[in-house]
Amino acid sequence: MSSMSRRSIFIQRVTQLLEKYRGEGTVYLFSVDFAEFKLINYIYGFAQGDELLQDVVDFVQGLPxxxxxxxxxxDQFIFLVTTKTPWSDDEIIAFYNEWSEAFLRKYRDDYPACKLKFWCGIYQLENGDVVSAIENANLARIKARQIKATTAVLFKNSLMEDLVRERQRERDIMCAVKEGKFFFYLQPQVDLQSGEIIGAEALARGIGENGEVLSPDSFVSILENNHGIVDLDLLILELVCQNMRQRLDCGKPVVRTSVNLSRQHIWNNNAAKILDGIVKKYQIPHELIMFELTESILITEFxxxxxxxxxxxxxGYATSIDDFGSGYAGIDVWRRLSFDELKLDKKFMDDDPERKKRDEIIARGLIWIANKMDTTVICEGVESAEQCRDLRDMNCRYAQGYFFSKPVPPDEFYENYTNLKG
Structure with missing residues (x-):
């Protein structure tokens, strides 16, 4: 059955129920989905994923x-709850917390590799407008996902006002990409044995309304949700190549630069040719560009x-796996994927004594495997000399982080590079 047919049947059924319970109590509409259902399918398979979805339906239908x-x-569910007298906001939340925790407690041990979690939005039906009720509950659920709420979110009129502001911001960000109102900073990658700068990572930055520099946190998720992130990646690559071409034409030094690629590139079979076309346009030697794919892409779309x-x-381009260790891709990456560089996630630089020893054992093993397979390892997030010493002790030769430099404009990066003689 198509999703449209399912929705029509649901609306018809809910309308009938509202007529039946009209005047007999209060009805609440719940919109619920899993936080990381793709990960459940990836790790445990679609059959077990479908079984979990049916378990939710059976469990909820069993609630009085x-x-x-x-x-x-x-993985989205919509269900109706009725009460003889209206509940307060606290009572609605308490009801959600009770049933959701009971379900998660029952099934959590069956999925140890995942953190089972729901996002939930709730709307109190005040009239027979089922379509608006569903939309309002969905809006509250989406808000719960955005803010990573630890409990359900109740629909309030203020959510609609927030949505209007968010949509305007989305339009502003999308226009900014089209108008090229983005630039890049460079952060050095350093050889821990010689102290030499051996490369850099290009990091996107935006320009705010008042001319302030915008960090990726303020625009990446918006662009990903609106399919504009590919355009940003291509723009940053073009800007990197422009900068390199200008420097090469003036006889100035350049270093190999890593450019990040979002997951949406993998949906285009011509993505590699498009990227290559930009590099060729500026006649940049391929060995000067490295493309980074984040580990999370490998989990669901290997x-x-x-x-x-x-x-x-x-x-002829080198490729890198970014944020390795932040997800669940694991050893299977080594078996099935060819790549040139592995960037250890900054979590391996945790200074917490309880975790540091365990992280060091894991990191040491990953570095040993990488060295055996002639794969370069760079550890991100390095912030102290002690961490540098620890990495050298683990035979990790390269590092990147604020200990060496924060991301800076290209001119400043190369001025430092020249002053330090590399």
Whole structure:
């Protein structure tokens, strides 16, 4: 059954129930989905994922207050709860917390590799407008996901006002990409044995309304949700190549620069050719550009990510796996994927005594494997001389982080590079 047909049937059924319970109590509409359902499918398989979805329906339908439950789409559920007297906000939240924790407690041990968690939005139905009720509950659920709420979010009119402001900000960010109102900073990558700067990572920055520098936290998620992140990646690559071409034409030094690629590139079979076309446009030697794919892409879309990586390497570019250790890709990456560089996630630089010893054992093992496979390892997030010493003791030769330099404009980066003679 199509999602449209399912939605129509649901609206019809809910409308009938509202007529039945009209005047007999208060009805609340819950919109719920899992936080990381793609990860559940990836690790445990689609069959077990479908079984978990059915478990949710069975569990919710067993609640005395529930009068109807429907799987709306994918891992999203919509269900109705009725009470003889209206609940306060605290009572609604308490009801959600009780049933959700009971479900998660029952099934959590069956999925130890994942952190089972719901996002939930709730709307009190005040009339027969079921379509608006669903939209309002969904809006509250989306808000719960955005703020990573630890409990359900109740719909308030202020959410609609927030949505209007967010949509305006999204439009502003999308226009800024089209108008090229972005630039890049460079952060050095350093050889821990010689102290030499051996490369840099290009990091996108935006320009705010008042001319202030905007960090990725303020625009990346917006661009990802609106499919504008690919345009930003291509813009940053073009700016990097422009800067390199200008320096090369003036006989100035350049270092190999890593450029980040979002997951949305893997949906385009011509992505590698498009990226290569920009580099060729400026006649930049391929060895001066490295492309970074984040580890999270490998978790849910391994085959497509592998194809993009292989295509780039066939064109003569080095590839890097960014944020390695932040997710669950694990050893399978080594078996199935060819890449040139591994960037250890900054979590391995945790100074907490309880975690440091365990992290060091894991990091040492990863570095040993990488060295055996002739893969370069760079550790991110280095902030102290002690961490540098620890990395050298683990045979990790390269590092990146604020201990050496924060991300800076290209001119400042190369001025430092020249003054330090590399």
């Amino acid at each position: 207050e529930c009068i109807y439950c429907e799987r709306a789409a994918s 085959s497509s990510a592998k194809l993009l990586g292989d295509n780039l390497r066939e064109l």
